[in-house]
Amino acid sequence: MSNILATMGLSRFIENPKTNFSQLGKSLLIPLIGLLIFLFIWEIGAKNVHTSLGTFPGPAAVYQQSLTLIEEHKAERIKEVKFYERQDVRNEKKLAKNPDAKIKVRPYTGKPTFFDQIITSLITVLAGFVIASLIAIPAGILIGLNSTLYSAFNPLIQLFKPVSPLAWLPLVTMIVSAVYVSKDPMFAKSFITSLITVSLCSLWPTLLNTAVGVSSISKDLQNVSQVLRLNWFTHIVKIVLPSAIPMMFTGLRLSLGIAWMVLIAAEMLAQNPGLGKFVWDEFQNGSSNSLGRIMVAVLVIGFIGFLLDRCMLFLQRKMSWDKTVVLR
Amino acid sequence: MSQPPQHLELTKVDIDFPTPNGPFKALQDINLTINKGEFVSLIGHSGCGKSTVLNIVAGLYQATNGGCLLDGKEVNAPGPERAVVFQNHSLLPWLTAYENVELAVKQVFGKSKSKAEMREWIEHNLSLVHMDHAMDKRPDEISGGMKQRVGIARALAMEPTVMLMDEPFGALDALTRAHLQDSLMEIQKDLNNTVIMITHDVDEAVLLSDRIVMMTNGPAATVGEILHIDLPRPRDRIALADDPQYNHYRHEVLTFLYEKQRTPDSGLSSKKKDEATLKVATGEHKPKAKGEDKAA
Numbered sequence: 204m205s206n207i208l209a210t211m212g213l214s215r216f217i218e219n220p221k222t223n224f225s226q227l228g229k230s231l232l233i234p235l236i237g238l239l240i241f242l243f244i245w246e247i248g249a250k251n252v253h254t255s256l257g258t259f260p261g262p263a264a265v266y267q268q269s270l271t272l273i274e275e276h277k278a279e280r281i282k283e284v285k286f287y288e289r290q291d292v293r294n295e296k297k298l299a300k301n302p303d304a305k306i307k308v309r310p311y312t313g314k315p316t317f318f319d320q321i322i323t324s325l326i327t328v329l330a331g332f333v334i335a336s337l338i339a340i341p342a343g344i345l346i347g348l349n350s351t352l353y354s355a356f357n358p359l360i361q362l363f364k365p366v367s368p369l370a371w372l373p374l375v376t377m378i379v380s381a382v383y384v385s386k387d388p389m390f391a392k393s394f395i396t397s398l399i400t401v402s403l404c405s406l407w408p409t410l411l412n413t414a415v416g417v418s419s420i421s422k423d424l425q426n427v428s429q430v431l432r433l434n435w436f437t438h439i440v441k442i443v444l445p446s447a448i449p450m451m452f453t454g455l456r457l458s459l460g461i462a463w464m465v466l467i468a469a470e471m472l473a474q475n476p477g478l479g480k481f482v483w484d485e486f487q488n489g490s491s492n493s494l495g496r497i498m499v500a501v502l503v504i505g506f507i508g509f510l511l512d513r514c515m516l517f518l519q520r521k522m523s524w525d526k527t528v529v530l531r
Numbered sequence: 532m533s534q535p536p537q538h539l540e541l542t543k544v545d546i547d548f549p550t551p552n553g554p555f556k557a558l559q560d561i562n563l564t565i566n567k568g569e570f571v572s573l574i575g576h577s578g579c580g581k582s583t584v585l586n587i588v589a590g591l592y593q594a595t596n597g598g599c600l601l602d603g604k605e606v607n608a609p610g611p612e613r614a615v616v617f618q619n620h621s622l623l624p625w626l627t628a629y630e631n632v633e634l635a636v637k638q639v640f641g642k643s644k645s646k647a648e649m650r651e652w653i654e655h656n657l658s659l660v661h662m663d664h665a666m667d668k669r670p671d672e673i674s675g676g677m678k679q680r681v682g683i684a685r686a687l688a689m690e691p692t693v694m695l696m697d698e699p700f701g702a703l704d705a706l707t708r709a710h711l712q713d714s715l716m717e718i719q720k721d722l723n724n725t726v727i728m729i730t731h732d733v734d735e736a737v738l739l740s741d742r743i744v745m746m747t748n749g750p751a752a753t754v755g756e757i758l759h760i761d762l763p764r765p766r767d768r769i770a771l772a773d774d775p776q777y778n779h780y781r782h783e784v785l786t787f788l789y790e791k792q793r794t795p796d797s798g799l800s801s802k803k804k805d806e807a808t809l810k811v812a813t814g815e816h817k818p819k820a821k822g823e824d825k826a827a
């Protein structure tokens with residue numbers, strides 16, 4: 204618990220609850236005032252923006268929409284449960300009549316709710332991020348250890364790093380539909396497309412930072428390794444990785460942030476399930492509630508991005524050997 | 532040159548460091564022969580090239596010309612039989628004191644010692660340097676002197692044939708320093724390993740050494756004089772304080788450092804010759820060491 208609070212930046216209050224009470228007031232109050240001012244300006248501003256879908260939603264309207272979204276989700280779940288119940292009843296009847304009858308369980312195919320889309324996006328971003336890291340960290344170590352490799356690949360990395368996901372997407376989509384053909388695919392094509400796009404775009408910060416971290420190991424520690432005649436594996440595990448960890452995490456955090464941004468864009472553009480698709484669908488829908496619902500999505504996307512970064516920060520604090528560095 | 536192979540032999544060692552303004556000749560024509568079990572100190576002004584000499588013996592630097600032989604074999608790579616106590620301790624910051632020593636011990640004794648034996652050996656070496664109370668602390672949690680002591684423990688624990696120490700006691704207070712000097716003398720007597728130690732401390736050099744190698748100022752530094760310390764062992768620092776012989780040796784070193792090598796950029800070419808003749812003139816040659824005569 205205290206760890207979670209610490210990662211949220213609230214550790215000060217736990218350590219010394221009484222003496223720092225005024226400080227607590229201050230550090231809670233100021234962000235709160237900021238928030239209130241923001242809500243106020245939003246409310247005022249929103250009233251004056253008239254779109255073809257009606258007035259821009261203010262905080263209250265957006266809050267209302269978030270409640271609706273929760274309601275819709277609950278309703279959908281109840282429908283689903285009922286669907287399976289009906290199916291079970293039917294199948295039981297069938298079995299009662301004829302014990303040898305083949306029973307089919309058909310999956311429920313209702314419309315994914317907002318929360319389903321959140322889960323889809325989260326799974327996709329994490330899978331894409333893990334794949335990117337699994338490629339970028341070893342590759343970064345290799346490139347960092349070998350200056351020839353570094354000079355060979357650095358121009359390529361610099362070239363691909365700034366490429367926007369939107370440019371990759373058509374290529375990835377085409378390649379996935381051409382290459383990923385199977386009768387009973389384990390993953391949906393759209394999932395694979397999003398995954399690869401996310402990985403491709405979020406690879407670079409981890410790759411570069413790992414490479415830089417590895418190549419800037421202090422000469423002294425390299426000397427120690429040489430005098431001890433550590434074999435390459437021990438050298439990497441005991442010397443290279445630990446000293447590259449701070450840089451590596453800087454890269455990982457950047458990567459995860461990029462992965463999350465890229466994913467939403469990819470989902471919007473390619474109509475792949477997820478939060479991006481939710482936003483796009485609402486936009487296409489064009490009902491009077493759409494703007495409010497999109498605004499909820501925007502806030503949720505921001506909040507999830509923030510939480511992902513905090514998780515990485517928490518991990519970074521756990522893994523960091525240098526406790527003197529203030530990580531934020 | 533028809534003698535049996537010496538224990539440790541540096542012959543005609545030059546080293547050029549590449550710099551943006553062309554090569555920088557840090558050492559020129561270093562000749563030095565060291566016997567097994569000998570304790571040799573390197574002394575000289577800052578920046579003259581003492582660490583460079585040590586690094587060449589360690590195998591971390593390659594001489595541009597000439598080379599280093601250990602028991603007849605050319606030294607061209609570092610190895611644990613030539614343990615180094617680095618000038619800036621060089622502990623791995625993510626490992627505790629214990630783990631830092633453990634890494635070295637596993638590397639050297641991983642096959643010959645059992646786990647329990649290794650544990651005992653690590654703890655023994657840490658207690659030799661009075662660090663057993665802070666075994667589980669990381670380098671950033673201990674003082675500079677403590678780090679230095681862990682570095683010494685790490686080198687001692689490797690039981691090296693040649694121990695290379697770069698100002699090992701530089702960051703220590705007088706009391707700890709005296710204690711560690713005494714331990715070092717004892718350990719060295721027991722193991723009979725060869726020690727090359729860099730120091731700026733004249734008393735330390737005279738107290739510990741069999742020979743003191745005094746280096747001229749850089750660039751193109753070389754061996755200026757070599758002083759044999761013929762004091763009986765075990766040596767006792769308090770008894771020696773009044774010993775005329777001891778004070779004579781101190782005087783010799785001080786004269787070299789503060790009169791002969793006072794000017795930082797002393798021209799070398801002529802001076803080197805002077806010192807070589809001076810060395811012969813002072814009748815310095817002892818039967819024990821033969822190789823340090825300039826071969827040229």
Ligand SMILES: Nc1ncnc2c1ncn2[C@@H]1O[C@H](COP(=O)(O)OP(=O)(O)OP(=O)(O)O)[C@@H](O)[C@H]1O
Nearest residue numbers: 548549555557576577578579580581582583584749
């Ligand atoms: N890797 C290097 N590249 C270039 N020049 C170097 C390198 N290492 C040492 N030098 C130069 O060689 C000279 C000798 O350096 P060295 O570190 O051996 O001095 P030192 O006698 O150990 O000094 P100190 O007592 O201050 O430790 C210095 O002028 C230094 O600038």
Ligand SMILES: [Mg+2]
Nearest residue numbers: 581582618697
């Ligand atoms: Mg030095």
